[in-house]
Amino acid sequence: MSKTRVAIICGGRSSEHEISCISAGGILAGIDRTKYEPILIGITQQGDWVLLPNDYALSISNGALPHVDPSAPAVVADIAGLSSQGKNLDIDIIFPVLHGPYGEDGTIQGFCEMADIAYVGSGVLASSVAMDKSFAKPIFAAAGIKVAEGFVVTKEEWAKDKSACAKRIATLGYPLFVKPARGGSSRGTHKVHNADELEKAITDTHSFDRKAIIENAVVGKEIECAVLEFDGAVQASVVGEIKISDSFEFYDFEAKYLDGATSIELPAPIPAQASKEIQEKAIKAFVALGCAGLARVDFFYTANGEIIINELNTMPGFTPTSVFPKMWAATGKNYTEIISALLTSALTRTNGVLGN
Numbered sequence: 001m002s003k004t005r006v007a008i009i010c011g012g013r014s015s016e017h018e019i020s021c022i023s024a025g026g027i028l029a030g031i032d033r034t035k036y037e038p039i040l041i042g043i044t045q046q047g048d049w050v051l052l053p054n055d056y057a058l059s060i061s062n063g064a065l066p067h068v069d070p071s072a073p074a075v076v077a078d079i080a081g082l083s084s085q086g087k088n089l090d091i092d093i094i095f096p097v098l099h100g101p102y103g104e105d106g107t108i109q110g111f112c113e114m115a116d117i118a119y120v121g122s123g124v125l126a127s128s129v130a131m132d133k134s135f136a137k138p139i140f141a142a143a144g145i146k147v148a149e150g151f152v153v154t155k156e157e158w159a160k161d162k163s164a165c166a167k168r169i170a171t172l173g174y175p176l177f178v179k180p181a182r183g184g185s186s187r188g189t190h191k192v193h194n195a196d197e198l199e200k201a202i203t204d205t206h207s208f209d210r211k212a213i214i215e216n217a218v219v220g221k222e223i224e225c226a227v228l229e230f231d232g233a234v235q236a237s238v239v240g241e242i243k244i245s246d247s248f249e250f251y252d253f254e255a256k257y258l259d260g261a262t263s264i265e266l267p268a269p270i271p272a273q274a275s276k277e278i279q280e281k282a283i284k285a286f287v288a289l290g291c292a293g294l295a296r297v298d299f300f301y302t303a304n305g306e307i308i309i310n311e312l313n314t315m316p317g318f319t320p321t322s323v324f325p326k327m328w329a330a331t332g333k334n335y336t337e338i339i340s341a342l343l344t345s346a347l348t349r350t351n352g353v354l355g356n
């Protein structure tokens with residue numbers, strides 16, 4: 001029997017280009033080669049698609065992060081599928097290992113739909129909604145999952161009347177968080193302690209996204225739960241607590257990517273009942289957004305036992321040492337098994353919109 005041909009697509013235009021490459025390297029090494037034949041495709045930082053050799057360097061070497069080489073042979077992506085150097089690559093499944101805008105946000109998913117190629121993970125709508133926290137939060141709230149109080153201030157609103165915006169923001173009370181609605185990796189996210197710090201934070205956030213979310217600062221543990229579909233059944237992993245070194249005020253970019261700044265405690269040191277509720281809420285959030293395949297759902301757990309959802313990521317970091325695979329390892333599923341589960345569910349899923 002011929003093997004299923006899987007295009008692992010990595011890199012991309014977002015600020016998470018390098019992390020995506022590292023994730024792809026992990027998947028290339030971990031994929032079950034008895035069933036699947038991986039084809040590595042890179043999207044350069046400029047947005048060009050290229051074919052990369054399977055032994056392309058995708059790990060950190062001598063402190064240098066991997067990236068997609070723009071001089072590699074071009075890949076043509078159109079509704080006839082993917083081809084390179086005049087040859088169709090005969091792709092059965094696309095695994096878009098892309099984080100952030102132009103990858104995790106429904107854009108590549110839309111391409112896969114139009115080209116009629118099966119793909120790993122959530123569809124167009126769930127991917128777009130999860131990417132924009134200002135849309136995801138009201139959906140979580142409607143599903144009965146608590147969210148931090150807050151609202152959006154756009155660049156235009158801010159430019160038009162700063163003092164009216166600041167007045168409205170003050171009603172939330174300080175400290176508060178200012179962050180891009182469509183951000184990632186904590187870029188452009190600020191903890192604002194008082195009104196004097198507000199302007200600088202908002203201006204910076206608006207340099208990442210014209211939509212800034214202003215939110216009450218939640219005091220609590222950061223608890224994450226991984227969700228995965230196994231043969232059509234949605235399952236939640238053991239929950240973990242993100243432990244950040246004391247020198248960081250919150251889980252910011254440096255804390256996320258500096259060696260040794262963060263670790264995950266598995267299972268999270270919280271009461272069993274709270275863990276169970278978080279798992280239930282993670283699945284509820286996954287279903288509420290209409291997700292498919294996988295998600296990592298991030299919560300706060302406060303000292304008085306409140307569970308507040310922070311965000312849902314439809315393509316979480318997927319390197320072998322990322323939180324998502326670690327949470328599954330603690331649940332008894334290894335890296336190769338979770339990749340196979342994702343590829344199986346990609347092939348069996350249908351949209352159900354055209355009566356199929």
Ligand SMILES: Nc1ncnc2c1ncn2[C@@H]1O[C@H](COP(=O)(O)OP(=O)(O)O)[C@@H](O)[C@H]1O
Nearest residue numbers: 148177183184185186187215216217218250251
């Ligand atoms: N409302 C909030 N209360 C407390 N901490 C927050 C809040 N919003 C964000 N943070 C902190 O900032 C980090 C990044 O914010 P998040 O919304 O998860 O954005 P990203 O998509 O960049 O991960 C969180 O992990 C948390 O440490």
Ligand SMILES: [Mg+2]
Nearest residue numbers: 185186298311
């Ligand atoms: Mg986050």
